[in-house]
Amino acid sequence: MSNAPTITALPDGVLIAIAGDIDYSCTTALRGSIREELDKKPQRMIIDLQNVPYMDSSGVAVLVEALQAQTKGKRKLAVCCLQDKVKGIFEIARLDMVFKIFNSVDEAKEA
């Protein structure tokens, strides 16, 4: 089960670092945390998954909702630092071409 995400303000947005497995047991809380940041309409939202060893489709759904909200407002969303198992579900769900995925937080900040 993931812990509460760590929120860090960026000059042009917000960095959200998540830790722990993301499954249906924690997606309601995670969705709430991310929506709270989406409501502030950040120009750039970066979701850091380096400490997420596992994610199922309920976690992916939360990220898709965030992407849709940011895209609708013509704002940016990037995810970064995916571990292999998490990268795997993005590929299986064919979302690896939909999200902007970066290898590091710095790369995501510069994109």
Add this chain to the structure above:
Amino acid sequence: MIFDANEYHVQMRVISQPQYLCVIRSVINVIGGKCGLSSTETDHVVLAVDEAVTNVIRHGYKDEPDKEVDISIRPINDKDGQGIEIILDDQCADIKIEQIQKRDLSELKPGGLGIHILYRIMDHVQYDQRPDAQGIRLTLRKFHKQQQD
């Protein structure tokens, strides 16, 4: 439980609470290798079973926390190869098998990925009405493929 314990090596009855998904994942993660699957294949089966149980809890039981999911696991070694068979029995009253469908992935939507993932990952996915009780039985099979070693 309905199966012969000699046939099914591991049987679990799990309450319909998502906090126990991690327990199910841990069990599958250990058994996958014992059934001859590679670590990547085992990871995929872990995800598939997680998705299947989540679907039962979320859609079948509508998040009611006091229902049961029975999970039976055995190694298989037959004409199709070596691998794992997992059977999930639920007690969902309101779900018809015809309602369980994977969705088209061309449209970007947050939900409905679970069934798609099952079919992408597993070599065999079969839904049946339970022969012995109310509910649905899902049979999942995954075979080891040499090239993934």
